[in-house]
Amino acid sequence: MGFSRENLKGFVLALMSSLFIGASFIIKKKGLKRAAAVSGVRAGVGGYAYLLEPLWWFGMITMVVGEVANFVAYAFAPAVLVTPLGALSIIVSAVLAHFILKEKLHQLGILGCIMCIAGSVIIVIHAPQERPITSVQEIWNMATQTAFLLYVGSAVLLVLVLVFHFAPQCGHTNVLVFTGICSLMGSLSVMSVKALGTSLKLTFEGKNQLIYPETWFFMFIVATCVVTQMNYLNKACLQLCNEALDTFNTAVVSPIYYVMFTTLTILASVIMFKDWDGQSVGSIISEICGFVVVLSGTILLHVTKDFERSSSFRGNYAPLSPTLSTRLYSGNGEPLKHEEDEPRTEEACLRTQ
DSSP: OOOOHHHHHHHHHHHHHHHHHHHHHHHHHHHHHHHHHHHSOOGGGTOOGGGGOHHHHHHHHHHHHHHHHHHHHHHHSOHHHHGGGGGHHHHHHHHHHHHTSOOOOOHHHHHHHHHHHHHHHHHHHHOOOOOOOOOHHHHHHHHTSHHHHHHHHHHHHHHHHIIIIIHHHHTTTOHHHHHHHHHHHHHHHHHHHHHHHHHHHHHHTTOOOTTSHHHHHHHHHHHHHHHHHHHHHHHHHHHHHHHHHHTOOOTTHHHHHHHHHHHHHHHHHHHHHOTTTTOOHHHHHHHHHHHHHHHHHHHHHHHHHTHHHHHHTTSSSOOOOGGGOOEEEOTTOOEEEOBTTBOOOHHHHHHHO
C-alpha cells in the first residue's frame, strides 16, 4: 500500500512534534539552571526565579508548538502511525542532553535509540492510509458503532473502578492505578482529538463543521479527558517520587505508561476508524513488530537512565559514571533529575511538575 500525501503530512507533523517537545525539555532545563545560578535558589526547593528567565519561557513555547503539531498530525494520519512516533521525543531529549547538558548516554541507551528509530521506520512504511472523511457526522457514525461503544463503556467502567475502588486503597503504592486511569482516558481523548482535528481541518477547507453539535461534543470530551489526565498524572508523579526515595527502581514506570497508553490508543483507533481494514496480514504483523521494537527501545532507554541506582543494589558491581544519575519522568515526559545529595520530597516533585 502506497504512502499517501495525507499520511506524509501527518508523519512530518508528528516528527516535528517530537523534535520540538524533545528539545523543549533541554531548553527548559537550561533555563532552570541559569535561573538557579542567578537567584541561588533551585526550582525544586521552592524557587520561582525561572519565571523571569526568557530561556525557560522559550522552552515552554517550544513545547506548545510541539503539542499543536501533534494535534494537527491526528487530523491527517491514523493514530496507528502518529502515536508510536511520540517515542522519538525521548530520543531527541536523550541525544540533546548528551551533547548540551553533558549527561552521558549509556551504550545500551544508544541501542535503545536505534531500536526506536528502526521500529518507527517499520511503522511508517507499513502504516495504513488515512480514510477520507467528508463531515463530522461521518465521524459520529464511527463513534456510535456498537464495537466502539463497547470499548468506550469498558474503558469508562474500568476508570470508575480504578478511581473509586483501587485508588483509595492502593493508588499510592501501585503505580498501575494512576497510569491505568491516564492511559484509558488518554485513548478516548486521542480519538476525540482526531475527531475534533478532522472537523477543524474540514472547516478550514471551506466545509464548516462548527454548525454541528457533534463538533462541540468532541471538544467537550477532549477537555474532560485532558483535565482528568492532568489530575491523575500529577498524583502519579508524586507517587513516583515517593517510590524513588524508597527503592529508586523507577526507570520502568514511564515505559509502563507509554506502553499502556500507546497500546490502548491504537486499539481504540483500529476499532473506531477501522485502520486495518483493507490491509494485508503481512502489513498488520509488520506494524505490530515495529511497535514492539519501539516499545523495547523505549524501555531500554529508560532502564539505562536508572542504571547507576540499579547497580547499587546488586552489590558486586562498581557504580557507573555520576552523570548517569537517576532521572524520573513526570506525566508530560519531562525528566526530573534525582540527585544523591538532594533527595526530592513530595512538595519538590509537585513544584517541578
